[in-house]
Amino acid sequence: QLLTGKFRDTQTSITDSSAVYRVRNDKSASVTLIDLPGHESLRLQFLERFKAAARAIVFVVDSVAFQREVKDVAEFLYQVLVDNTVLKNAPALLIACNKQDVTMAKSAKLIQQQLEKELNTLRVTHSAAPTSLDGSATGGPAQLGKKGKDFDFSQLPMKVEFVECSARGSKGEEGDADFEGLEKWLAKIA
Amino acid sequence: VGFQKILTLTYVDKLIDDVHKEFRDKYRNEFQQKGTLGLLNGTFDFKDDFMRLLRDAEESSKVRAPTVMKTFEQSLKSQKTVKCMIETRGEKPKEKVKNKKNKGSKKEGTEAVAAPGKASAGDKQPPATGDREELTKDEILQKNREEFFKRHMKAGEKSRSPKPEAQKEKGKKPRVWDLGNSNAKVLDYSNSATNGSAEACPVEEFDPDTALGDRNREPGRLYDLEYESDDEAEEEKVIQNPSKPSAKKGGLGGMFGMLKGLVGSKSLTREDMDPVLEKMKDHLIAKNVAAEIAVQLCESVAKKLEGKVMGTFTTVTSTVKQALQEALVQILQPQRRVDVLRDVMDAQRHRRPYVVTFCGVNGVGKSTNLAKISFWLIENGFSVLIAACDTFRAGAVEQLRTHTRRLNALHPPESHGGRTMVQLYEKGYGKDAAGIAMEAISYGRWKTGGGRGCFGGMILLNVAFSSSPARNQGFDVVLVDTAGRMQDNAPLMTALAKLIAVNAPDLVLFVGEALVGNEAVDQLVKFNKALADHSMAQTPRLIDGIVLTKFDTIDDKVGAAISMTYITSKPIVFVGTGQTYCDLRSLNAKAVVAALMKA
Numbered sequence: 001q002l003l004t005g006k007f008r009d010t011q012t013s014i015t016d017s018s019a020v021y022r023v024r025n026d027k028s029a030s031v032t033l034i035d036l037p038g039h040e041s042l043r044l045q046f047l048e049r050f051k052a053a054a055r056a057i058v059f060v061v062d063s064v065a066f067q068r069e070v071k072d073v074a075e076f077l078y079q080v081l082v083d084n085t086v087l088k089n090a091p092a093l094l095i096a097c098n099k100q101d102v103t104m105a106k107s108a109k110l111i112q113q114q115l116e117k118e119l120n121t122l123r124v125t126h127s128a129a130p131t132s133l134d135g136s137a138t139g140g141p142a143q144l145g146k147k148g149k150d151f152d153f154s155q156l157p158m159k160v161e162f163v164e165c166s167a168r169g170s171k172g173e174e175g176d177a178d179f180e181g182l183e184k185w186l187a188k189i190a
Numbered sequence: 191v192g193f194q195k196i197l198t199l200t201y202v203d204k205l206i207d208d209v210h211k212e213f214r215d216k217y218r219n220e221f222q223q224k225g226t227l228g229l230l231n232g233t234f235d236f237k238d239d240f241m242r243l244l245r246d247a248e249e250s251s252k253v254r255a256p257t258v259m260k261t262f263e264q265s266l267k268s269q270k271t272v273k274c275m276i277e278t279r280g281e282k283p284k285e286k287v288k289n290k291k292n293k294g295s296k297k298e299g300t301e302a303v304a305a306p307g308k309a310s311a312g313d314k315q316p317p318a319t320g321d322r323e324e325l326t327k328d329e330i331l332q333k334n335r336e337e338f339f340k341r342h343m344k345a346g347e348k349s350r351s352p353k354p355e356a357q358k359e360k361g362k363k364p365r366v367w368d369l370g371n372s373n374a375k376v377l378d379y380s381n382s383a384t385n386g387s388a389e390a391c392p393v394e395e396f397d398p399d400t401a402l403g404d405r406n407r408e409p410g411r412l413y414d415l416e417y418e419s420d421d422e423a424e425e426e427k428v429i430q431n432p433s434k435p436s437a438k439k440g441g442l443g444g445m446f447g448m449l450k451g452l453v454g455s456k457s458l459t460r461e462d463m464d465p466v467l468e469k470m471k472d473h474l475i476a477k478n479v480a481a482e483i484a485v486q487l488c489e490s491v492a493k494k495l496e497g498k499v500m501g502t503f504t505t506v507t508s509t510v511k512q513a514l515q516e517a518l519v520q521i522l523q524p525q526r527r528v529d530v531l532r533d534v535m536d537a538q539r540h541r542r543p544y545v546v547t548f549c550g551v552n553g554v555g556k557s558t559n560l561a562k563i564s565f566w567l568i569e570n571g572f573s574v575l576i577a578a579c580d581t582f583r584a585g586a587v588e589q590l591r592t593h594t595r596r597l598n599a600l601h602p603p604e605s606h607g608g609r610t611m612v613q614l615y616e617k618g619y620g621k622d623a624a625g626i627a628m629e630a631i632s633y634g635r636w637k638t639g640g641g642r643g644c645f646g647g648m649i650l651l652n653v654a655f656s657s658s659p660a661r662n663q664g665f666d667v668v669l670v671d672t673a674g675r676m677q678d679n680a681p682l683m684t685a686l687a688k689l690i691a692v693n694a695p696d697l698v699l700f701v702g703e704a705l706v707g708n709e710a711v712d713q714l715v716k717f718n719k720a721l722a723d724h725s726m727a728q729t730p731r732l733i734d735g736i737v738l739t740k741f742d743t744i745d746d747k748v749g750a751a752i753s754m755t756y757i758t759s760k761p762i763v764f765v766g767t768g769q770t771y772c773d774l775r776s777l778n779a780k781a782v783v784a785a786l787m788k789a
Contacts, residue, residue, distance in 0.1 A: 044523060045516075075527065125531035128570050130764065130776045 013037035016046055021186070031055075031186065043076065051085045056092040063097045063105035063164075066114070074118035078126070081119075081156065090158040094185050101166040108162040112153065120151040161185060201247035208243050276330060457499045458506065463492055466510045477786050479749030480708045483756050491517055515787055521752060522779035524761030528735045533696065534572055534667055543575065543634040543668045545693065547627075548737070549686055550701035551713055552674030555739035555766055557586065559701060560671050561593040563764065565771040568601050568611045572666035577630035578616035579623040579689065580673040587616045590671065600771075613665070624689040627670050631693060636664030670695065677716035687724035690731055699763060700733040702754055703740045710753040718758065733758055738777070739766035746785040751777070 018034040036046040059080065061073060077095075080086060095115075097108045106114075153160040163185060213236060467488045474484040491513050500509055530546075537544040546563075548556045557580070564574040576594060580586035594614045601611045615630040672689065675682035690698055700717060702710060714733070722730045736754050744750075751762060765775040 041520075045520060071532070075529075121532065121535065122529075125529055125535070128531055129529075130566060130774045 012039060014039075014042065016050070040072075044079070047080065047083075051080075051083060052089070054086075054089070054091045056094065057086075058094045058096055060096045060098050061111060062099055063107075063111065064099050064102050066097075066106050066111055070114055070118055074115055074122055077115065078119055078122045082126075087157065093156075093158050093160045095160065095162050097162065097164050099166060100164045108164045112162050116151050116153060123151065199251070201251040204250075205243060205247040208247070209240060212239055212243065276333075457497050458495050458509065460492065460496060462506050463495060463510055466507050467492055470510065470514055474749060474752075474786070476747075477749045478707055478744070478747040479786075480711045480753040482708075482711065483753050484749075487514070487517060487752075487756075511787065515783055518752060518783045518786060519779050521755055522762070522777065522782060524755075528697070528761050528763050530697070530763065531570060534567070537696065538572075538666055541636040541664065543631065543636075543665050544697070545631055545668045545670065545695035546697045546699060547670045547672065547690060547693075547695040548699050548701055549672050549690075549717065549733075550674060551676055554674065554701045554703045556580075556674065556701045557589055557593075557671055558769060559737055559739055559764065559766045559774070560669050561590075561597070562766065562771055562774045564593075564612060564667075564669055565597060565600070566774055567667055568597060571606070573606075573609055574612050575630060575634040575665035575668045576612065576614050577627055577668055577670045578614060579626050579630075580671050581617075581619050581621050581623055581626070582673040584619075586671070586673070587614075587618065590614055590616070597771075623672060623685065624692050627689055627693045630670065631668055634665040634668045677713045677720075683716070683720035684724055687720050690721060691725040691727065694731065698731060698734045699737050700735070700754075700758075701737045701739060702750065704738050704744050704748065704750045705740055706750050708753075710750050711757055714754060714757045733760060735760055735763035737764045737766065738762050741765050741775075742767045742773070746788060748782050748785050751782055752786070 013035065014037060016034055016036050018032055020030050021033045034050055036050065037043065057080065059077060062069070066073065095108075095111070097106070097111050099105055149155075216236070216239070470491075471484045471488045474487065475481055479487075491510065494517075495509065495513050498509070500506070534544045548560055550556055560576065564576060567574050576590055578587045578590050591614055594612050597612045598610065603610050615626070615633055617626050617629075670689075670693075672686060673682075675686060677683065698721075700714065702713065706713070718732050721732050725731060736758065738751055738754070741748075755762060762777045765777055767773045767775055
């Protein structure tokens, strides 16, 4: 959508796809967008490959199915956040709550609250897990946020923002998508 | 195409290849020049082409219709004379004289060449054999019958001699041992009155230090195994390798050849990869990966790399190693991580216990690891009920009782708000395991205060508010220990499947030892099969996770981990590395793969 301005039907991806995107701001800079497959057996693999090169990460969430998939979403987000490379580079993180055109979609605020709660529990369970076989402990040094307080996205070393967007657009397939938030953020990053 | 096992279409492979080639050729420009934008913007009007290819493929498969059987005249057999097919002993086999009865056969052409050669020799024979054919058929039959009987008579004489010996074996006598009467009573050392009861079990002096093994630790945090990674040593080897083979080539042409091999971008072929893959396969098998899995792994790596263009300064060996490493990490990393603590918290919220079942063959360490896992759970503040469903092995219940005592000594009720953290639910020996499991789970369930039905609300509420002990009776986790059984023991496998199907545990853990080699494949396949076959439900409960035990006994021959995860595609949840309560680890995929690939 960002590249072509039109809505295209897509299939589940097996591999990554990338292209250069010209940002609509004064400097007219361009960024390379890389789309990674989300299938559960592939997502970690591709994250490994591209995490070092990332200047910013857009984490897309399905706002409609979020309630059901909270645990999976939080698990994956946790894995992104505690990754050593990501913590070192601290790229800007945008959590894009997609599919807002559907009426049942949850708002960004609600998603943020739920994720914070879930990540709070997750960091307890992950750090309590038996340590792994070699030197690196699973959650030890990478403690998300502050220990005493409940987890909050502001405690992370990187800038995190929440934005609502919809690739399909509220006017159906023919209409333009409304993700001004996303575009503005991209402009800022570039 | 997806359901090949139900309906095999012979043309599928060819069709896929053809479609692939056609699509690529037709839209080559779009891909090469425009990249992703080409994909997004281009219109791919491929439907007509696809239908055409499909029709071609279907027709080609129909062409090879069932072949018409050859008639007798056409076959070779009718062309030989019957006489030449008789084997008379002591005589040399005669030359085959072609029969010229069948005029329409193709063989005549070749026969015509052979015939003149034999014409002088077999001049008189063809007419003669033609006459003899009808006569000799009956004679042949008779002759054959005689020979048949002759042979049988000889065999019959031989078989008579072993018969009288067989009669001695009847009437097996019980073996008498030297040390006196072999009565069952004499051999029974247990006190019959105390079989399974609590009092008779001797309370030994419990020494917490020996049990824990390592006192300098934070409660709840378990430390890691030191694992050295020889990354630097490996890299040196890799760099040296390309220079070695090229140094052997002599001459100017050899020099250029070496440079070309290093810098040029050539694509990998099967022949290039085969020797490397052979070596890798042997290496994996030496590291205790099951043989068939090593073969399959190398096959899949070969398929993935075929035709890939290598970058500069990379050798075939390094590319293959890299791909193999990626594949191994992919296998060991689960798709969905099994987070036991998270699921226990969920179950806690729903006020029901989280049930875990341990199954496996004999002697892998189920009871030991059950104790370790219950220790870990207690450290994290969950109360555990251990169900002793091993009603077969001598001393199984006592073993669990000893563990319960020690765990309670380590975590006394006082330090957990008056709650007993571990309790044992057992019913002695010889009973039905599935029944005990069901009782244990209902025993561990959260009970509402004092209610035995739906009586009036107010009075019950008051009773509940006075915090009766029955309200806290619920346990957070129920660990079910089953008896070890061989995977091909059908009645025992049925019993296990029944236990799991009836009680519907939240987590079914297969306990396997890291020492096992090719057996791992067989064990897991048969266990899964038994669970699937005997379950009445639509989606049967299969093995959800693996506990890999006795990991400290293997140095770096960690192949069993790969075999097990490959077969079930379920994650390894815990790794057992010793006999004390702290020896419980979680799997680190990269470390294991590094150990595997280490020369």
